Amino acid sequence: MTFTSLRDFSVFTNHEIPFPIIVAQGRAPGTVILNLNSTLFEINAYELGSWDPSLYAFTDLKYIGTNVTNGFPDENDKCIAGLDNTGYIFGTSSTLFNQGLLQLNTTGLPSVIQDLVADFLEGVSEDKNDIAEYYPNPFYKTEWAGVDSIVEDTSLYLVDGGEDKENIPLVPLIQPEREVDFIMAYDNSMDTLQGWPNGLSMVKTYERQFTSQSNHTAFPYVPDSETFLNLNLTAKPTFFGCYSFNLTGLMEEVGTDYVPPVIVYVANRPFTFESNTSTYQMSYENEEKLAMIENGFAVSTRKNLTLDAEYRACIGCAILQRSRERLGMPLGPQCQKCFDKYCWDGSLDSSDSHNINFTADGMTNGSDTTNASSGSCRLLFGKNSFVSTWGIIIGIFVVCMTGF
Incomplete structure (x- = not known):
């Protein structure tokens, strides 16, 4: 349809x-x-x-x-x-074709190819075709x-909409007029060299509330990208803004009485499929499509609740948290157990993290190898051509966006 x-x-x-x-x-x-x-x-x-x-x-x-x-x-x-x-x-x-021009120097392509591609992309940009x-x-x-x-x-x-690095479209949802209490934030960004998320989108939305574009919106505290990786905050769902009493200072700083929602952050992981494919992969075989969907289901459900049979209850606790706080109701033992497991506790570890590795259940580990595919960079020679009195010039198009 x-x-x-x-x-x-x-x-x-x-x-x-x-x-x-x-x-x-x-x-x-x-x-x-x-x-x-x-x-x-x-x-x-x-x-x-x-x-x-x-x-x-x-x-x-x-x-x-x-x-x-x-x-x-x-x-x-x-x-x-x-x-x-x-x-x-x-x-x-x-x-987002202009991003190819902006990040061309990071692709590692030979200089002669970079020059050809840059000429092409600059022409696209000048003609406003991007x-x-x-x-x-x-x-x-x-x-x-x-x-x-x-x-x-x-x-x-x-x-x-993600060219400012806010790949998760959170800003419309945190407007005070919408009175949103809870957000499921799925991150499929290609932030790392291996093409996996590192929480950068969350960081950028957090930083935006302190800019001139804030409009008195508030977003819960989040750590830096290195902490997201080092503390395994991308390895399992992580809850941010669990307790509104911890956000009063933030709300005063941005000048609002709006309590930001609880954010459940879920990062892309290779539970059943290497789902870190390039943004610019233009076609998929049916088997790849089904495998991608299956992996998405595994990411969303903690491998169909096999990693945590109580995960559904924990999501329910996060959904109802703001309502519970407004009513002054106690948290309860089940929700306390969930929040102890999934809420970010404010810890930081900003040391450099270069390897994003996975064990069988999707957690990061400290080895020097990775099960994830390392290449998210592709150079395609397109079929588009430009005809002139001098003949046919092949248009070269770069779709290599390491880290975007």
Whole structure:
């Protein structure tokens, strides 16, 4: 079945009342680097916009094809619908080709190949083919925006929502208006040399609350990436923000009375399949697809509860924790046992960690070898070609993104 819009998708799956939210980053024309001060956009079934102070505005997704000024149609009573295409929106949050240019020097490719690829990618960037262009700009001349670059251009330029290293789209979920108590955060990032997560996305979301884009959101304390690895916080589900009384100082620092949700962090692990495939692997055999899904099930369920038969109860404790705290109810022995097992206790170990290794049950160990595949770098010679009076020039495309 094909869905032409996010609204259609949401209605079709309304039995479980899902609310899809896709994130993208605003990218100013002529730039390729994004950071935590970049404007983060969310696209849901009804709206496109941002909670960030740089914009702090939303528009009806159904009518994003309408020419507007400060939110009002340029032609009275004339609105254009039908541009909220699901494929284009999904593609918006996948436009990360400029990262190939930014990380080209880390690939280890011969210099002559790097030069050829750089020329190609620079041409793609200059032609704006590595961004999603929304024309007309639905926020043109809006009075709510805090920066001119968003509102002065007749087009809105968006790229992959994880280009600021926040691969887990947490920011829309921690907005105080949504009053979220609990989040399951699945991390499938390629952070390490072996292509596994190291908690960097959590770190970046934590750091973002202290930037100008915070908007008084709060996110629980998390350790640095080295601690995530050294203390095995990526080896099993880890709960963050378990006790709200430990977050009062953080809330005061960011200027909010909003208690951030409990975050259950679950990192990708090779329980049944080497699931650290490249972001740029464009096709999979059916056997690979099924194996990837099977491994995802194992990661989500602690190997179908064989590693912890009480894991379901522990998830239930995390879901109800904020409600329990608001009601002043005691934690109870079962939940106390769960929190003692899964909650991060604030310990740190920031020593360098170079090897990400696995035992049979998915835990890290101290050996010098790894069961994980070490190569996440691929160089493809694409089929695309460019015809000129001098003949055919083969376009070389790099999809080698070590560490992204």
